[in-house]
Amino acid sequence: MINTACTSSDDHDDDRSDNDFCPARDDIPDESKDALVASVRKTLIKHPAFMSGTAAIRLCHRTGRFGLEEPGCLLIIGVSGSGKSTLRKEYAKHYPPRDTDEGTEIRVLHLELPAQPTIKNVAERILLEMGDPLFARGSAETMTARIVTLFKNCGVQLMILDEFQHFIDHSSEKIETKVADWLKHLINETKVPFVLMGLRRCARILQSNEQLRRRFSRQISLEPFSVSNKPARRIFNGLILSFWKELPVPPSDELARDARMIEAIHFATFGLMGYVMMLMSVAVQIALEEERTEFDHGVLGRAFVEGIWPDAKESHNPFDHRFVNRPLTMQGEPFFGY
Ligand SMILES: Nc1ncnc2c1ncn2[C@@H]1O[C@H](COP(=O)(O)OP(=O)(O)OP(=O)(O)O)[C@@H](O)[C@H]1O
Ligand SMILES: [Mg+2]
Incomplete structure (x- = not known):
């Protein structure tokens, strides 16, 4: 692990960041x-934006422990490759599911939204993630009721949904308003804070849905360096x-x-x-x-x-002496559209 933010490290073991590198030698198999x-x-x-993203999620998580009537939610936006999913996975690693006498406790539930979200397939994905063996069974209403019960029984304190831009159809620009309304309903019923993550365009979903917007008044952006x-x-x-x-x-x-x-x-x-x-x-x-x-x-x-x-x-090629200094953002170049 590399800590460029010069903050103390509170990490536990995981499969990243071993850092047990050895010097290059010509006899390495x-x-x-x-x-x-x-x-x-x-x-x-652990660069500064990673650390402040983690702090913002942690704050959201802390307020979730009090079961407030309207939990404070958070939107994290950033271009592809800025590190949103890494932030999600690294945060969740600190709160792995654990078995208790009452069953499995899932303090932080996190998943990626499906490419074409409907109430049913999002509900299914959540139930699957929570280990419901009948995840695909029932109507949208009964699935939603099961999610609310399972959130309570599993002690869910924070929900992180990645790829939120899927709520906007890329080709037609149509916003999945029904799913957005359902999400607001789910936040109200579970009283668990939600963190939504996605590409910049997902901020438009909140602009078009004032009730969701009010719940996601806290927003941060993971900018490129x-x-x-x-x-x-x-x-x-x-x-x-x-x-x-x-x-x-x-x-x-x-x-x-x-x-x-x-x-x-x-x-x-x-x-x-x-x-x-x-x-x-x-x-x-x-x-x-x-x-x-x-x-x-x-x-x-x-x-x-x-x-x-x-x-x-x-x-x-930026490493060639013939390179003329300019961002590679023209059509056909790697950062076009960023
Ligand atoms: N803080 C970090 N430390 C080390 N590697 C990182 C960090 N953040 C991102 N990366 C690496 O950069 C790559 C892209 O990161 P990530 O998938 O988190 O981006 P993203 O914002 O979710 O992109 P997308 O919108 O395309 O899903 C990954 O391979 C990841 O390992
Ligand atoms: Mg991602």
């Missing part, structure tokens, strides 16, 4: 190389440097000293965690495969092509 690359991919980076001003640049730079320290293959001195490197990485990843992890893990993979003791500009350039943009010409 292939399986160990694969394991090293996988451990790079699994490293959890920026390098446009000094403090933001310092954060992104700190993140990359602490990540590099943990890699099984270190950067070359020339790379580590290159003041323009942070911009190049930002152009290559758009400041999104998903692409940062991809770029670095592919760079490590290339270095290990070629039995290098360090990775340099050339390796990063190839990692960009292999992991992020296979069609990139040299002049469009």
